[in-house]
Amino acid sequence: ALVEIIVSHLLEVEMRFSNKAALVTGSSEGIGKNIALNLLKEGASVTICGHEQSALDKTYQEFVNISDKSKVNKVLGNLTKTEDITKLLESHMEFFNRLDLLVNNAGV
Secondary structure (H helix, E strand, C coil), X not given: CHHHHHHHHHHHHHCCCCCCEEEECCCCCHHHHHHHHHHHHCCCEEEEEECCHHHHHHHHHHHHHHCCHHXXXXXXXXXXXXXXXXXXXXXXXXXXXXXXXXXXXXXX
């Protein structure tokens, strides 16, 4: 019985962001990547973004390998440009139709 309680609790904790959509800026590498990865592991759908295509593609593939394509959106952009910020928000909303969590991690 104790094992069942512990497993049940771990499953609840692991999925505490289930049915949530998160946008994490600066998430193709470093701290932002780890934040997005943990949100994904805890059940969230995530939009990742960065300004380097190769790093963004690598992170996207890592995330899709542990989840699926319906839970991961990627956007290439430079968040010092207004049009790229608009593109990021529009892409996130088109992909997930909701924004529950915003992690502003971009170093701009």
